[in-house]
Amino acid sequence: MRYLMLSLADENTPAPDERLFAEMGAFIEEMSAKGILLATGGLEPGGLRMTSSGEEFTVTDGPFTEAKEVAVGFALVEVRSEDEVLELARRFRRIVGDGVSEIRRVQ
Amino acid sequence: MIDAVWRLESAKIVAALTRLVGDVGLAEEFSQDALVAAMEQWPAEGMPGNPGAWLMSVARRRAIDHIRAERRHDRTHEQLAHDLRHDDDDHEHDRDDTLRLMFLSCHPVLPPPARVALTLKLLGGLSTAEIARAFLTGEQVIARRIADAKRTLAEHRVGFDLPGPDEAADRLASVLEVVYLIFNEGYAAASGDDLMRPGLTLDALRLGGMLAEAAPRPEVWGLLALMEIQASRADARTGPSGEPIPLHEQNRGRWDRLRIRRGFAAMLRARELGGPPGPYLLQAAIAVCHAQAPTAEETDWDRIVSLYELLVRLTPTPVVRLNRAVAVGMARGPQAGLDRTDDLTADPALRNYHLLPAVRADLLLRLGRAEPARREFLRAAALADNAAERAFLERRAADLPAEEPTGATLGPAVAEFLAGLAGPTARSYGQTLKRLRTALGEQTPVAEPAPAEVARVATAAWHGTAARTWNRHVAALRSFFTWAGRPELVAELTRRPEPPPEPRPAAPAWRDTEAALRERALWWLLRESAAPVTRVLALNVEDLDLADRRSRTGITWRSRTAALLPDLIGDRTRGPLFLSGRRPAPARAPAESDRCPHTGRRRLSYERAERLFKLATGHTLSDLKSQD
Numbered sequence: 109m110r111y112l113m114l115s116l117a118d119e120n121t122p123a124p125d126e127r128l129f130a131e132m133g134a135f136i137e138e139m140s141a142k143g144i145l146l147a148t149g150g151l152e153p154g155g156l157r158m159t160s161s162g163e164e165f166t167v168t169d170g171p172f173t174e175a176k177e178v179a180v181g182f183a184l185v186e187v188r189s190e191d192e193v194l195e196l197a198r199r200f201r202r203i204v205g206d207g208v209s210e211i212r213r214v215q
Numbered sequence: 216m217i218d219a220v221w222r223l224e225s226a227k228i229v230a231a232l233t234r235l236v237g238d239v240g241l242a243e244e245f246s247q248d249a250l251v252a253a254m255e256q257w258p259a260e261g262m263p264g265n266p267g268a269w270l271m272s273v274a275r276r277r278a279i280d281h282i283r284a285e286r287r288h289d290r291t292h293e294q295l296a297h298d299l300r301h302d303d304d305d306h307e308h309d310r311d312d313t314l315r316l317m318f319l320s321c322h323p324v325l326p327p328p329a330r331v332a333l334t335l336k337l338l339g340g341l342s343t344a345e346i347a348r349a350f351l352t353g354e355q356v357i358a359r360r361i362a363d364a365k366r367t368l369a370e371h372r373v374g375f376d377l378p379g380p381d382e383a384a385d386r387l388a389s390v391l392e393v394v395y396l397i398f399n400e401g402y403a404a405a406s407g408d409d410l411m412r413p414g415l416t417l418d419a420l421r422l423g424g425m426l427a428e429a430a431p432r433p434e435v436w437g438l439l440a441l442m443e444i445q446a447s448r449a450d451a452r453t454g455p456s457g458e459p460i461p462l463h464e465q466n467r468g469r470w471d472r473l474r475i476r477r478g479f480a481a482m483l484r485a486r487e488l489g490g491p492p493g494p495y496l497l498q499a500a501i502a503v504c505h506a507q508a509p510t511a512e513e514t515d516w517d518r519i520v521s522l523y524e525l526l527v528r529l530t531p532t533p534v535v536r537l538n539r540a541v542a543v544g545m546a547r548g549p550q551a552g553l554d555r556t557d558d559l560t561a562d563p564a565l566r567n568y569h570l571l572p573a574v575r576a577d578l579l580l581r582l583g584r585a586e587p588a589r590r591e592f593l594r595a596a597a598l599a600d601n602a603a604e605r606a607f608l609e610r611r612a613a614d615l616p617a618e619e620p621t622g623a624t625l626g627p628a629v630a631e632f633l634a635g636l637a638g639p640t641a642r643s644y645g646q647t648l649k650r651l652r653t654a655l656g657e658q659t660p661v662a663e664p665a666p667a668e669v670a671r672v673a674t675a676a677w678h679g680t681a682a683r684t685w686n687r688h689v690a691a692l693r694s695f696f697t698w699a700g701r702p703e704l705v706a707e708l709t710r711r712p713e714p715p716p717e718p719r720p721a722a723p724a725w726r727d728t729e730a731a732l733r734e735r736a737l738w739w740l741l742r743e744s745a746a747p748v749t750r751v752l753a754l755n756v757e758d759l760d761l762a763d764r765r766s767r768t769g770i771t772w773r774s775r776t777a778a779l780l781p782d783l784i785g786d787r788t789r790g791p792l793f794l795s796g797r798r799p800a801p802a803r804a805p806a807e808s809d810r811c812p813h814t815g816r817r818r819l820s821y822e823r824a825e826r827l828f829k830l831a832t833g834h835t836l837s838d839l840k841s842q843d
Binding site: 140141142143144146147184186188189191194195198202 | 222266414417424425427473
């Protein structure tokens with residue numbers, strides 16, 4: 109089963125330092141080699157938003173102030189159980205520090 | 216949660232401990248101790264910050280205690296401390312150990328099913344129950360298989376060293392084979408009702424990734440690429456009711472691009488390393504060709520044919536040759552493909568392989584020969600073990616108009632012929648003619664086959680058998696075709712000179728017969744133990760000490776019996792070892808001591824055992840003791 113993990117951040121989240129980059133690199137390497145991590149990447153904080161209503165499409169530029177937390181990174185993983193994805197998330201959070209991850213099963 | 220940690224960490228832990236204690240059985244025991252400790256402590260005290268390191272340190276402590284106890288007398292503490300001072304957060308070291316463990320669990324002294332079970336257990340972190348479920352067998356069978364494997368490794372004193380340069384290639388090939396076996400068991404579930412068991416596919420991909428990291432050789436990357444690309448088609452290869460969809464009819468939009476990309480990346484790694492391509496790399500290259508074609512029509516079949524030509528040169532197995540025939544059929548037309556299958560139909564290795572008639576059926580259909588195609592589909596269906604595949608092949612046959620057969624067809628004719636024979640002859644001939652029916656097809660008109668076809672069937676089925684067996688089959692064929700009015704079909708089949716009955720011992724025909732597991736186990740046990748038939752039949756499951764190869768009743772055996780017993784016993788824990796084939800009628804309930812508590816079946820009787828042996832070999836069971 110596949111899961112999408114989103115890591116969220118708000119304005120209090122500290123910027124990543126060198127140590128975090130190194131640990132994260134090793135973690136990504138290990139999980140990719142195991143075939144667990146299928147794709148991952150960071151996300152720009154703002155981005156674009158498109159709203160459609162009938163024939164009308166509206167594009168807005170970020171950042172969107174109403175959202176306190178925004179997704180700043182994603183990982184698509186292939187695991188054997190929900191427990192396994194939770195364990196991965198736990199390891200990930202241990203590297204990046206306090207904060208929130210959202211985990212959604214890909215259906 | 217602990218399970219999840221275990222799956223991710225166990226390979227590393229077991230590998231490190233095996234290096235420490237030098238015995239994979241002990242290493243696993245200590246790792247399991249750590250797992251048990253985790254199950255006791257974590258729920259109460261919370262999960263440690265680094266669960267993997269926690270497990271590793273508990274397991275290491277157990278191992279070190281053990282070594283101290285063992286070596287107390289002949290080593291000083293300083294030496295010991297020195298020996299044990301590998302602080303193992305070293306990634307290189309881990310990888311190396313994992314590789315050693317893979318070589319160990321895939322060691323050629325082990326039979327392939329044991330290699331698979333041990334690899335899943337030690338490197339995949341699967342429990343015995345999970346492995347049993349994946350292979351649709353009993354937990355005890357797997358537990359025994361793993362225990363036997365560990366014992367065999369210990370008996371052969373298989374070390375934890377990496378293989379030397381002279382055997383490295385063969386040993387790596389064995390590891391690759393095991394990983395691919397696991398993959399295929401998951402991907403193309405050979406038996407059972409589901410076409411896929413995705414868990415095993417994933418396990419194999421993980422093992423492949425682990426292996427590629429530890430031993431980055433072209434063939435390893437090739438295997439990984441092959442598995443990734445095959446797995447990319449997982450969603451597209453079965454239809455709504457579970458029926459298989461052939462590659463060229465799959466909806467390519469449902470192929471998993473992510474996996475394909477990973478496959479391509481693995482392929483690039485393999486190519487960067489250079490060297491002549493091995494079998495996995497070639498198969499991966501073929502898979503890449505398919506993955507690159509935007510539509511089935513745009514497939515580069517010429518390139519695929521040339522890749523198959525290379526592959527056939529490296530591994531000229533019948534299955535590879537069959538796949539080449541498929542490719543040739545696509546590149547150069549159905550007749551060319553069909554021609555390539557002709558020599559395969561005489562190959563004994565393929566006589567029960569359902570894809571051979573299925574491929575021929577497709578090619579015949581493309582040639583517009585609906586009736587022969589329909590019959591080939593039926594033959595394929597009769598040979599397929601997988602329920603979904605069988606149903607699919609039957610439907611393909613049913614889609615074609617059935618031609619009104621001219622005259623009698625093979626199936627009913629054989630039945631009618633057998634009905635006119637006395638019991639024992641009917642049974643013996645029935646065996647022979649069953650093979651003929653499967654090979655030529657139930658619905659083939661008796662008037663149709665050519666002598667060469669009958670000769671081909673006989674050769675494929677019985678070529679390697681003893682003269683006596685061959686002659687028995689030929690006699691059955693001759694009798695049937697004479698009865699059916701086509702004696703010319705067997706004119707080419709000649710009897711072989713049988714070895715004179717004196718002086719004995721003659722050829723040990725019983726070793727060659729295609730007997731059932733129970734018969735083989737009984738015969739080998741009689742042969743290896745030289746015990747009286749009645750005492751062997753009186754054996755109960757609970758009397759056996761499989762590890763020591765002896766029974767409490769004083770019967771001992773050797774390797775051939777030992778290899779057969781676990782499967783014969785299966786999940787049974789007590790009751791008669793050798794059971795009759797059927798349940799007794801209620802009125803004829805056997806004595807409690809002769810009744811299997813698991814199945815309700817009766818102990819195999821002396822008369823029946825004698826009769827089965829006589830039918831199969833013409834000898835009496837007591838001959839087994841003296842025959843060579």
